[in-house]
Amino acid sequence: MSCIVWNYRGLGNQLTVQELADVVQAKAPAVVFLAKTLANKARLEYVKDRIRFDKKFFVQRINKGGGLVVYWKNDILVDVVSSSLNHIDMVINKNSKAVWRFIGFYSEPETHKWHESWDHLRCLHQLNLLPWLCTGDFNEIVKQSEKLGGLKRVLPNIISEHQSAFLKGCLITDNIRVACETLHYMKNHNSGNSAFMALKLDMSKAYNRVEWSFLKVVMTQMGFNDRATIHDCQKVMDILSSYEKVSGQKLNRDKTALFFSKSTSGDMQRQIMGALGVTELKQYEEYLGLPTMVGRNKRASFDQLKQKEAEIIKNIPLSSTNQLDKLIWPFTPSSNYLxxxxxxxxxxxxxxxxxxxxxxxxxxxxxxxxxxxxxxxxxxxxxxxxxxxxxxxxxxxxxxxxxxxxxxxxxxxxxxxxxxxxxxxxxxxxxx
Known part of the structure; x- marks a missing residue:
């Protein structure tokens, strides 16, 4: 007997339902558990018929969020024991030698409520001693082997929300403005004894003010020095290495790059790139889909965007069925020309x-x-x-x-x- 478990994040899209139907047809499961359906009773009934299952049990969504559902076929006996906004507990093949227990679980998405989800699971586990399959979306690393150091819960206590990639009340486009303003200043800084360098880590801060004077004060308060050395570069890499161990994440070095001001000498650039093991950011690389710098030739800077849009338009299917082309007059309902x-x-x-x-x-x-x-x-x-x-x-x-x-x-x-x-x-x- 096989099962499909999926956090679907909404069954309102017809393409999503078609994708589910294709997977069910290919895998032929006996039980299908879907979390975060965002669907009402009528839509869940439609999905049941679409994937050709016989029965269902669902937990109603709250407003427009959440929602759980389990589908199964007539050839298996299912007894639903309990349910909540976060789980559906069932006994499969009750009163037979092949009896076992299935729990479809969806953990609280907010980190400060994760402990409530685990306490909930512990209580459910104590209710029955049958062979148990507990599966779903736990919104958390569930095995120690998946992380290093075991300190993932510590991060929210030592990193403020203002050090995250996004801030409340700010748009993702604000990140683009910050990056462009910073690189624009560095690109035009070509005098004096000071030289600047930017390390692109595929992360940014979304501040409402993006003037260089503001950014400089913020970076100074965060501990950035006016001048950096090779030793400082190694310290940066040590900090990033510690972050990887604590968070269980891995820095994407393919997207990590350096950008130097014009006043940075070639020898210094090569030493820093060697110490950090990353490449130099080229002039027209993109950040969040937009060029990081725009020179005098603005058309060249945005040509790639136009090309992408043209490809998307060209790939729009004209019809899902084979139809012969014909001439029409678009200004009348009949399409006939007079x-x-x-x-x-x-x-x-x-x-x-x-x-x-x-x-x-x-x-x-x-x-x-x-x-x-x-x-x-x-x-x-x-x-x-x-x-x-x-x-x-x-x-x-x-x-x-x-x-x-x-x-x-x-x-x-x-x-x-x-x-x-x-x-x-x-x-x-x-x-x-």
Whole structure:
């Protein structure tokens, strides 16, 4: 008898369900346990039918998070003993010689609650002495051989959240700004006796302020010196080695690189690269998908992004089935072309072109007004019907109707709210 256990992180995507169905067909398990389904009862029933299983037991998701489910077939006897948000405990083939116990488990994702998950498992273990298979997602290293030093729990007590890769209230794009600002300063530093070096470790800090003066003060407070020696480089490697042993992780040396300021001599660069055992960061390497430095030729810097986007577009399948190409007229529901439709299209296109010229002149005047930028932005939003008036709120299902609450005379679009509502008319008619 075989089982499939999977933390699926959501069964709402049809491709995800298809992937599960393919795996089930290939492995032919008797039991399937899925954690973090993020699905409701109807969706779980659909998945059961899709993978061609007969029965299920599930733990309902909370709001839009969590959720557990077990599927099995009619040819095995399953007795569900207990369940919670974190587990499903079952006895397989009860009252037979082949009886055994199955627990599908999903540990608390928050590190400060991990001890609660392990206490929970210990309690479950004491309830039954049957042969036991306990499997699932434990959100933690579960074997001592998987880590070095056994000190993984110590890290949260000695490393603050401000030393992590991401900070609350900051975006991943802030990391890009920090890296670009730092490298930009170093690239242009080519005078004086001081020289700078950056060690890229495939990790960064997401600060809200990225000016070099700010970064320099922060790095000074963290213990960085104005000058570094080969001995200091070895100290850095010793610290990284200790970090690997304590965390059980391994530094990705393929993504680790150095960047030197122009004032760093060639001999010093070679000595440092030899001491650290890493390569030099080239000018147009990427960080989080964007070039770390942009020179005068900005087009060359971003050509790779355009090429990637073009490849993604070219790889979009046109159809899941083989279909013959055919000519269509995209401006009618029937897709059929008539001469009168072409004539109408040309006339409308000509009118739009004339209107576009007039719009361009109008917007030049608007953007050229000597008023605060927020007023120009308000005018632009009003003309594009993007203000939160009742009509737009109703269209987005935020309110029940789009009627003007002041005059009850019709829908409240931007024109009505600014010019034609009864209260607004009073103000427009007042003397300046």
């Amino acid at each position: 001469v009168k439709l072409g004539y109408r299209f040309l006339n409308e296109n000509s009118e739009q072109s004339q209107s576009s010229v007039q719009d361009t002149a109008f917007w030049k005047k608007v953007w050229g007004m000597e008023v605060p930028s927020k007023i120009k932005n308000f005018v632009w939003r009003a003309s594009k019907e993007t203000l939160p008036v009742k009509k737009n709120l109703c269209r987005k299902k935020i309110t029940q109707d789009g009627q003007c609450e002041t005059c009850k005379a019709g829908e409240e679009d931007c024109s009505h709210a600014l010019f034609f509502s009864s209260d607004v008319q009073v103000m427009w008619n007042m003397d300046p």
